[in-house]
Amino acid sequence: MKKIINNPENVVQEMLDGMVAAYPQYVRKIDGFEVIVRANAPIKGKVALVSGGGSGHEPSHAGFVGKGMLDAGVAGAVFTSPTPDQVFEAIKAVDGGAGVLLVIKNYTGDIMNFEMAGEMAEAEGIKVASVVVNDDVAVEDSLYTSGRRGIAGTVFVHKIAGAKAEAGGTLEDVKAVAEKVIKNTRSMGMALTPCIVPAAGKPTFTLAEDEMEIGMGIHGEPGTKRTHIMQADDLVDHLMEKILDDIPYKSGDEVAVMINGLGATPLMEQFIMNRRVSEILKKNGITVYRTFVGEFMTSIEMAGASITLLKLDDEFKQLLDAQADTPAFRQL
């Protein structure tokens, strides 16, 4: 293992300390907890958004704490859900009296820990609602699995529900728009190389030099198939086919596109992917309203990327364009 760390046990704590040192104008850390909140939290009368999950997906989620997006990001151990006491602390710190929306990615552990925290907060009289993001089309959605995983599309939920809360939406409004985003967001990713969880010290899986895994999850969970490495256009064709097939699209529809690097894939390759994405959308008569290229939901140092499409309506366009000012996402 070759990493710029001091001690594997302290990576999350030290990362958060460094983050707060970099962005004191945006965020502060709650003493004794792995919780990052807005510098001016709680904001009276505003619905607060709390998200979080295992660490290793930076800038998710703490990087999106700030005006127009999240009020708190809770950082669990690497690839491990944060515990209920941590999430509870975040809820208490950001509740401004209008209630708190928990944005949870669809993993069994995340759901249980956030649910327990929600129960603790409700017992103290805080209004809590939650949504579960499940945008990954690589995973079959059936009665016999825990459902689809939540990946990079979660950032669209942060952006749009965050804008709704900032605009004065009630907890019910913010939850409803978040659910509408989830219904209209689809993603799929792939990986070229594995990543190393610091505490484990070795890669969680191996891929041969000429192999890639299609549909790989953001924790190195196996995807739908392992194939010989493809050219960028063929790869994008494959991912886009699955994404576009999943919800009905028609000519004239508008979308927001997110090309998300998983940690070790350069922007050069991400733009090459986006070139093909825009060609495919054009061919299908779908208009690209906004494109976001970069690292939003990473998987430590994994090489690979995911593509997310959000099908837009007028409300989404307005909320997507609204101001956001956070360490990792700025739109002024």
Next chain:
Amino acid sequence: MAVNSAELIEIINLIAHDIQKNRDFLTELDSAIGDADHGINMSKGFKAVTEKISTMADKDCGSILKTVGMTLVSTVGGASGPLYGTAFMRAGQAVGDKQQLGFEDIPILLDAALEGIKMRGKAVKGEKTIIDALEPAVEVLKSSPMDIKLMNAAVKAAKDGVEYTKGIIAKKGRASYLGERSLGHQDPGATSCYIMLSSTYKAILDRNN
């Protein structure tokens, strides 16, 4: 059998010791069908448990079990934290403020633990989870009057439960994404549950001899 608070702490310490000993084994099982952290997280949680309960010998058995649960919830993370945490908290509630536990308390507290896990995880037997080891053990314990032999049979039932998980497809948790690829692998959660039951049995057997 009668176990007072100090002895209960010793039993929990033995569980913690056995979990540490199996840290890498549990993590390896988890890397085959999960996210390769079960042993790491459980071992971290039980290390904290050992510290937390070291000063509780003068407290009642229910409080000790509840403290174990709360410590696991706040240190383990993942799915195992809420599941085992809820299990120990429910077990603690079931025994209440008793200063010592007898054989007759074991089925009661393990049944409460099982119900807690089912509620939290929304799972049933046959989905490749902790329940596949715990439920058969509880069924044995409830089948006739409790003694050390029945306890031994319950541990064997849990071990069979772990074997059984090799032949079924995961329907809950991260392993469920693998579909048929989860076949042939034993469930890490069922395994850690068997380890805990087996440690408890060994501790009680030692005490009885």
